[in-house]
Amino acid sequence: MARPRQIIECGDFVLRRWQGQTDFAPAFKLIEESLDHLRPWEPWVAGHSEESTRSLLAKSESKWATGDVYNYAIAKDGTLVGMCQTYRGAEPQGRRMGYWLHPAATGQGIATRATAAMVTEMFTLPDVEYLEIAHDLANTSSAAIPRRLGFTEVGREQASPPTAPAGTGIDVVWRLNRPAPPADGTRRP
Numbered sequence: 237m238a239r240p241r242q243i244i245e246c247g248d249f250v251l252r253r254w255q256g257q258t259d260f261a262p263a264f265k266l267i268e269e270s271l272d273h274l275r276p277w278e279p280w281v282a283g284h285s286e287e288s289t290r291s292l293l294a295k296s297e298s299k300w301a302t303g304d305v306y307n308y309a310i311a312k313d314g315t316l317v318g319m320c321q322t323y324r325g326a327e328p329q330g331r332r333m334g335y336w337l338h339p340a341a342t343g344q345g346i347a348t349r350a351t352a353a354m355v356t357e358m359f360t361l362p363d364v365e366y367l368e369i370a371h372d373l374a375n376t377s378s379a380a381i382p383r384r385l386g387f388t389e390v391g392r393e394q395a396s397p398p399t400a401p402a403g404t405g406i407d408v409v410w411r412l413n414r415p416a417p418p419a420d421g422t423r424r425p
Contacts, residue, residue, distance in 0.1 A: 240306050240357045246349050249312040251320065254296045259309065259316075264289045266316040266338055273339040276402030277375050299323075306358075310337070310350050317341035320350050322358055322367070329365035330411075331358060335381070348381050355385060359414050369410045372403040382410035 244251040254263070267274075267284055275281045280288075292307075299305035303324070310318035318337035325332045333354060335347050351369075358364045369387060371378035372395065382389075387410035399405040 237303055238361045238363070239300075239303070240361065244308070244353050244357055246353050249310060249317065249346060249350070251308040251310055251350055251353060253300065254293055254307055254309055256293055256297050257290065259293055260290060262316045263293060263309070263319075266318070270336070270338050273342075274336060275400070277372060277378070277400045278336065279400045279403075281400075308350075308354070310341075310346065312341070312346070317346065318350070320347075320354055322354055325366075325368055329363060330368060331364055331366075332368045332370060333358075334369070335378075342377075348384050351381050352385055355412065364414065366411050366413045368412075370407040372400065373406040373408050374402055374404050379408060382412070385412065387412045 242253040264286060267289060271281055271284065296305065296307040300307070305321055305323040307321040308319065309316050310320060316338075318335065318341055320333070320335040322331045322333045324330075333351060335351055337347050355367055358367055367387075368390075369378075369382045370393070373392065389408060390411045391409045393407045393409060395403065395405050395407045
């Protein structure tokens with residue numbers, strides 16, 4: 237099974253595969269410092285703890301191995317500033333993507349560029365035909381990213397509980413299909 241690169245260079249920051257429990261302290265600190273920023277949109281924040289962070293990191297190892305989830309830390313100048321991931325969608329040829337940043341890292345284009353880098357990387361995998369991003373209807377910041385990257389809104393779904401505090405309970409789903417190969421038949425990187 238083809239896998240994405242473990243490190244994806246993005247100019248002034250890098251996406252890097254989580255390094256198991258070695259990443260516990262910086263991951264926990266990143267989440268702790270981002271709780272107020274994430275709480276309105278991320279239901280998992282309510283259950284945040286040292287144990288949940290350790291579990292996330294432990295599961296990221298096995299889920300990477302199976303191809304179920306490719307979870308990356310976003311690091312700038314050696315400091316974690318966010319997380320992004322892609323995971324199997326409802327259909328085998330599709331994957332869903334997610335992302336979030338530390339509040340001090342927002343407004344710099346990092347989430348858009350990290351997502352763009354993940355899009356490029358995921359389309360190097362032969363079994364990925366489309367990517368999706370889903371976010372709550374009220375989360376306009378998250379909506380800007382798929383719009384900027386050429387995704388098309390394909391539907392709205394009732395979110396499965398629990399809904400985040402600021403959420404409407406309606407997820408907007410965006411999709412981007414694998415680009416067609418060039419006319420000369422060569423494969424894009």
